[in-house]
Amino acid sequence: MRFAELSSPQVAALRQGPRVPVLLLPIGAVEPHGPHAPLGTDQLISQSMCERAAARLATDEHVRVLILPPLGYGAARCAAATNGAVGIGQETLHSLIVDVCxxxxxxxxxRVVLVDSHAAPEQLATLRRAVHTVALRSGQHIGHLDLACHPAARRLPAQLRAGQCHGGRCETSLVLAERPELVDTAQLRDVAACDGSPFEATGAEGESTFDTLTAMLVEVIRELV
Known part of the structure; x- marks a missing residue:
């Protein structure tokens, strides 16, 4: 499933095969997600979405899905003063995405799909601009799982759609579903967050949300093909 694990001849063979190659680019950020969740929560979620979509389409006759090495650093201006935040500028992020695609x-x-779960306003604006820039420069149309605009997003928690679930119940549930050992459960009870206390988070809720996110990503992949 991972593009970087292929050899050069295997990459060349992708263009010759009967299945259309689609490359997923996971994007995240390095910033605090409360005292209980890992700094790389956003990348972890994006990466898991990609892995789940690739697994779901593994036997598809028409599509070959591969996951690119992630862009783990994002535009995290709102968290710049907090411990552990390592952000990059919007122009840097824009250039990275445009150059890779x-x-x-x-x-x-x-055929590349941007898969981002950081969803800060400056990050979302940068990704949308990168899609536009790539199209203007080369005529290449790349995909973007834009949670704010996807028709199926109504099935997601409202805070996740709006990019306001930072370290709360929704994001914590997603981490519990994928990497529960990374959640410091001793810290959960005293944490309040805008989409409900992360103390209420469960791996089962995370799995349900991942199922919806994966279905949305698969739809974007098929539309691109």
Missing amino acids: TALGEQGLP
């Missing part, structure tokens, strides 16, 4: 397009692999 352009390089793939020049190799005959133009």
Whole structure:
């Protein structure tokens, strides 16, 4: 499932096969998610979404899904003064995405989907602009799982759609579903968050949310093909 694990001849063979290659680019941020969740929560969620979508389409006759190495650093201006926040500028993020997608397009692999769960306003604006820039420069149309705009997003918690679930019940549930050992449960009881206390988070809720997110990502992949 991982693009970076292929050899050069295997990448060349992607263009010759009967299945259309689609490359997923997980994007996140390094910033605090309360005292209980890991700094890399956003990347962890994005990466898991990609892995689940790739697994769901593993036997598809028409699509070959591969996961690119993630972009783990994001535009995290709102958390810049907090311990553990390591952000990059919007122009840096924009250039990284445009350069990666352009390089793939020049190799005959133009179908790329941006998969981001950081969803800070500056990050979301940068990703949308990158999609537009790539199209203007090369005519290459890349996909973007934009949780604020996808029709199925109504099935997600409202705070997740709005990018306001930072370290709360929803995000904590997603981490519990994927990497429960990374959640400091001793810290949960005293934490309040905007979408409900993370003390109420459960792995089962995270699995349900992941199922919806994965279905949305699969839809974006199929639309791109």
